[in-house]
Amino acid sequence: MGEALEGLRVLDLSTGVAGPFCTKLLADYGAAVVKVEPPGGGDPTRQAGPFPNDMPHPEKSGLFLHLNTSKRSVTLDISTPTGQALLKRLLPHFQVVVESFPPGTLAELGLAYAALSAQQPALVLTSISPFGQTGPYRDFPFTENTVFALGGGMYREGLAGREPLKYGGQVGQYFAGALAAVPTLAAALRARFNGQGEWIDVAIMECLAGHPNQLSRGLAHAYSGYVEQRLPPHAPVLPGASAFAIGTYGCKDGYVTLLPLGERMWPNIVALLKMPQLLDDPRFATPKDRAAHQDDFDAIFLPWLAERTRQEVFQAGQAAGLPCAPVYTPADAVADPHFQERGYFVEMEHPVAGRLRYPGAPFRPRASPWRARRAPLLGEHNEEVYCGLLGLDQSDLVKLRGRGVI
Amino acid sequence: MDTLPLSGYRIIEVCEIWAGPFAGCLLGDLGAQVVKVEAIQRHYRGPLRPTAGRDYPDGQPGERPWNRNANFNALARNKLSVTLDLAHPRGLALLKDLARVSDAVVTNLAGGVPEALGITYESLQAARADIIYLAMPGFGETGPYRRYRSMGMTIDAITGHTALRGYPDEDLSTNSPVHHGDAVAGATAAFAVVAALWHRANTGMGQFIDLAQAEATIPHLGEIYLDWEMNRRNPRRWANRHPSMAPHGCYPCKSGDGPIRDRWITIACPSDQVFARLCQVIGRPDLGRDTSFADLLSRLEHREELDAAIQAWTTTQEAHDAMTLLAAAGVPAGVVLDGGHGLRSDPHLRARGSFELVTHPEAGSFPMAGPPWKLTETQVPTQTPPPCLGEHNGYILSELLGLTGADLQELEAQQVIGTIPLEGSDTGGVRRAQRTRAL
Numbered sequence: 001m002g003e004a005l006e007g008l009r010v011l012d013l014s015t016g017v018a019g020p021f022c023t024k025l026l027a028d029y030g031a032a033v034v035k036v037e038p039p040g041g042g043d044p045t046r047q048a049g050p051f052p053n054d055m056p057h058p059e060k061s062g063l064f065l066h067l068n069t070s071k072r073s074v075t076l077d078i079s080t081p082t083g084q085a086l087l088k089r090l091l092p093h094f095q096v097v098v099e100s101f102p103p104g105t106l107a108e109l110g111l112a113y114a115a116l117s118a119q120q121p122a123l124v125l126t127s128i129s130p131f132g133q134t135g136p137y138r139d140f141p142f143t144e145n146t147v148f149a150l151g152g153g154m155y156r157e158g159l160a161g162r163e164p165l166k167y168g169g170q171v172g173q174y175f176a177g178a179l180a181a182v183p184t185l186a187a188a189l190r191a192r193f194n195g196q197g198e199w200i201d202v203a204i205m206e207c208l209a210g211h212p213n214q215l216s217r218g219l220a221h222a223y224s225g226y227v228e229q230r231l232p233p234h235a236p237v238l239p240g241a242s243a244f245a246i247g248t249y250g251c252k253d254g255y256v257t258l259l260p261l262g263e264r265m266w267p268n269i270v271a272l273l274k275m276p277q278l279l280d281d282p283r284f285a286t287p288k289d290r291a292a293h294q295d296d297f298d299a300i301f302l303p304w305l306a307e308r309t310r311q312e313v314f315q316a317g318q319a320a321g322l323p324c325a326p327v328y329t330p331a332d333a334v335a336d337p338h339f340q341e342r343g344y345f346v347e348m349e350h351p352v353a354g355r356l357r358y359p360g361a362p363f364r365p366r367a368s369p370w371r372a373r374r375a376p377l378l379g380e381h382n383e384e385v386y387c388g389l390l391g392l393d394q395s396d397l398v399k400l401r402g403r404g405v406i
Numbered sequence: 407m408d409t410l411p412l413s414g415y416r417i418i419e420v421c422e423i424w425a426g427p428f429a430g431c432l433l434g435d436l437g438a439q440v441v442k443v444e445a446i447q448r449h450y451r452g453p454l455r456p457t458a459g460r461d462y463p464d465g466q467p468g469e470r471p472w473n474r475n476a477n478f479n480a481l482a483r484n485k486l487s488v489t490l491d492l493a494h495p496r497g498l499a500l501l502k503d504l505a506r507v508s509d510a511v512v513t514n515l516a517g518g519v520p521e522a523l524g525i526t527y528e529s530l531q532a533a534r535a536d537i538i539y540l541a542m543p544g545f546g547e548t549g550p551y552r553r554y555r556s557m558g559m560t561i562d563a564i565t566g567h568t569a570l571r572g573y574p575d576e577d578l579s580t581n582s583p584v585h586h587g588d589a590v591a592g593a594t595a596a597f598a599v600v601a602a603l604w605h606r607a608n609t610g611m612g613q614f615i616d617l618a619q620a621e622a623t624i625p626h627l628g629e630i631y632l633d634w635e636m637n638r639r640n641p642r643r644w645a646n647r648h649p650s651m652a653p654h655g656c657y658p659c660k661s662g663d664g665p666i667r668d669r670w671i672t673i674a675c676p677s678d679q680v681f682a683r684l685c686q687v688i689g690r691p692d693l694g695r696d697t698s699f700a701d702l703l704s705r706l707e708h709r710e711e712l713d714a715a716i717q718a719w720t721t722t723q724e725a726h727d728a729m730t731l732l733a734a735a736g737v738p739a740g741v742v743l744d745g746g747h748g749l750r751s752d753p754h755l756r757a758r759g760s761f762e763l764v765t766h767p768e769a770g771s772f773p774m775a776g777p778p779w780k781l782t783e784t785q786v787p788t789q790t791p792p793p794c795l796g797e798h799n800g801y802i803l804s805e806l807l808g809l810t811g812a813d814l815q816e817l818e819a820q821q822v823i824g825t826i827p828l829e830g831s832d833t834g835g836v837r838r839a840q841r842t843r844a845l
Contacts (some may be wrong), residue, residue, distance in 0.1 A: 004605040021625075029601050048650075050633035062632025066625070113782075132780070137754040140733040143674035145646060145654065146740030150752070154656075154672075155744040157582045158573070163656045164670055164742050165645055168570025171586060174626040178593040179432070183779050185600045186411035186436045192607060194409065201780040206760055210778030211589045212424040212481060214745040219480040221746025222772045226460035227665045228745065233580040248568060248579050255578045257563035264833040318554045325560035327568045327578055329641070330634035333624065336564075338551040344621055345631075357635050362622040363540075363598045364547075367613035368605045 003030025004368035008188060011094040012036065012071065013078075015043040017144075017170050018204060019100035019128045020067040021177030022184065025362070026096075027070035028372040034094070034385055035068060035376065036087070039075040039406055042378040043068070052353070058378060059352035065375045066358055069348070073376035074385045075406045082405045084109055089390050091116065096124045096188050098180075103133045113199040122191040125199045126184045128176060132203030142204070148172040151208020156217065156228045164230060176207040234298075242290035244297050245269050248327060251305040255327035256313045263287045265322065272320040273304055348374045382406055408785040410437025416508040417599065418443055418501075419485065420525065422450045424558060424585060425619060426514030426542060427481040428592025433512075433599060434484030435777035435789070441508070441802060442487045443501060444795060446824040448835035451478040451795065454827060463770050472827055473768040473794040482792035483764070483774060488803065489796035489823045492523045493837070497822045501525060502533040503807050510538035510599050510612075514591075517543045517553040527614040536612035538602040542595050546618030556619060558585025565623045566630060566641075574643045590626055591619035651676050652705035653684070653712045656742065659725040669725040670742040673716065673732065681705065683735045688719035749775075766791040796825035 008031035027033035130142035158165035310326035317324035361370035452475035459465030544556025685694030732739035
């Protein structure tokens with residue numbers, strides 16, 4: 001069976017998280033992606049880690065290895081005229097270019113979209129940056145936490161009376177990368193049929209402002225002026241509503257998260273607890289009663305949880321029809337029987353980093369399966385690309401290397 | 407006239423809440439005709455008789471609150487709505503007729519539900535051989551959890567995101583609920599549909615796509631999984647701090663006016679040089695010269711002292727001014743904007759036209775976020791408003807599928823279609839409400 005994106009050729013000038021995650025999606029599903037890295041250190045994520053035994057090595061950075069599966073790597077210094085000339089010779093071999101330079105960089109190098117599309121009208125250029133190609137924040141430096149804050153998702157997270165909290169890891173940048181892949185591929189598909197090119201401007205801040213969380217809370221505010229504040233733990237989401245069994249709770253050996261789908265699931269909670277008498281208990285008869293007796297409910301629920309493991313609560317909750325899940329660490333997830341049975345985590349052998357297990361397919365197209373391959377060594381495909389595609393020979397490569405162009 | 411990238415494709419959306427509907431928004435943003443298949447027997451457009459007004463224009467549910475609900479409308483841009491009772495043979499038959507003239511079907515119904523309704527890939531493929539069918543339940547098509555129920559915050563838990571969050575001096579039970587898995591799954595599903603369209607352009611074949619929301623989300627935390635794999639180390643919780651940047655945090659600014667009075671700014675120093683510039687901006691060049699803070703490790707060690715110095719400055723500053731000053735000096739900084747007024751009034755998003763004024767026939771005119779990308783070379787029309795329940799029954803059933811006015815009247819009489827939801831439709835469905843309360 002072929003791969004979904006056979007025939008798609010992508011020149012990837014991006015570095016960091018968002019751009020490379022976008023091109024990882026394309027590459028892992030069969031696009032031919034050539035990653036262009038600066039000579040010397042390569043993509044800065046080669047220095048990010050994590051590293052085995054915390055010993056930095058540019059071919060053993062966990063973040064790089066994960067983000068750059070299935071890609072080829074060439075080195076190229078595009079700040080030099082020779083580098084720019086080589087890049088221009090590469091471009092006609094690709095339908096899509098993805099980049100994440102500070103806005104204006106490509107234009108300074110003579111590679112603005114207008115210039116590129118004059119040569120290749122069907123070219124799709126995707127530019128990913130923290131704030132986009134235009135606007136007053138365009139040239140602001142960024143990190144995950146600062147762009148996440150500006151995306152509108154931080155203010156409501158955390159506890160009343162304390163500082164707001166960002167989401168974990170670098171999920172803001174990953175999210176922008178995942179979103180960028182959608183119009184990129186759609187534009188490439190259109191170009192196949194009508195030769196129409198596109199320049200796609202992806203701003204991480206704007207991606208976060210368009211996150212379902214911000215869409216929903218934002219529209220509620222636009223409609224009614226409702227302001228979503230940080231709340232005390234286990235507070236009802238609506239005034240006067242009960243918050244029974246909603247949230248993350250400690251149990252015997254860890255934590256579980258539950259979200260009963262509204263007041264109609266009170267019988268499901270009762271079923272979980274195996275306490276049918278609660279259905280006749282006047283303290284819990286109506287939603288209003290349950291809201292008034294939240295503490296009485298907790299006095300029953302918390303000890304019940306304390307006697308049961310995460311897995312026991314998870315299985316019993318699902319049997320009672322409740323959305324719930326254990327709070328996992330990576331150690332838990334890789335050992336979980338469901339992910340194991342689905343073969344979700346996959347091993348890949350890398351010539352320097354060795355055999356490692358990676359997160360697997362984000363989705364499984366039955367007729368065109370995901371087939372990720374290991375991340376490339378720095379400049380591993382210089383010969384294949386410069387000689388194979390552009391017809392350079394070995395002595396050319398030696399000269400270019402000597403001058404630091406590759 | 408410009409053609410949007412997915413113009414000419416029709417996508418059926420049988421989805422609820424956030425994850426699936428978000429995918430539909432993105433596909434609609436790109437020009438696909440996205441048809442929400444809803445039902446008067448069951449919907450997620452809020453309570454039939456809401457008691458709280460926060461999700462409604464001016465706090466008023468109105469006569470038809472199901473057409474005025476913010477949580478629904480926020481994820482329904484650029485879509486059409488047809489109602490079909492899929493548990494009725496005629497409703498099911500009409501869905502298959504619609505599938506015959508559609509390119510893809512996206513569903514986030516819980517595992518087992520498509521089978522119960524008869525709307526599996528196999529049954530729709532019988533209607534259209536090259537249909538693309540994407541199912542996106544929490545845990546996928548196979549495996550011990552394939553029938554398990556999930557919501558965004560439970561996906562957050564099982565993928566490891568919950569364990570990364572919260573204040574390190576509080577236990578995990580105080581974590582605010584986060585539904586990031588919905589966002590990731592929706593974005594991933596939209597990509598998956600387009601990938602299948604590319605594949606179909608190559609091969610002429612449609613296919614079934616098995617998307618487990620948990621499996622789509624885990625790659626967004628890849629490096630913490632690699633740390634486990636390499637070092638058998640689970641992540642610490644860093645809250646607003648960072649293991650390889652210091653200072654790095656969230657600092658209070660001068661209080662503001664309006665309903666949101668607390669103002670905050672996030673700041674990060676990814677290098678020694680940036681730290682020195684930060685010290686200049688906050689009027690403490692002495693800290694920048696002090697060798698006790700010269701490198702990352704020493705700044706991590708002295709983080710409380712440095713945070714106090716930064717906070718002493720930020721509390722005297724208006725948040726946006728502080729950000730501008732810091733950014734001009736090359737220091738990453740970001741105001742903590744709230745998701746309502748903060749985002750809509752932000753000067754950068756306003757300059758970029760990120761919000762569009764959308765007029766809805768029953769909810770009124772309000773700003774709504776546009777696509778999360780800009781197609782700079784294509785004339786993209788303003789988004790169409792979220793559909794009212796069954797608003798496009800006439801268009802879909804008559805114009806597309808050729809039914810007559812008499813057909814429609816009969817279907818309405820049989821409650822196969824309609825525009826007014828039935829009792830119990832807002833609490834899991836009329837049939838569930840009709841069943842005796844089970845233990």
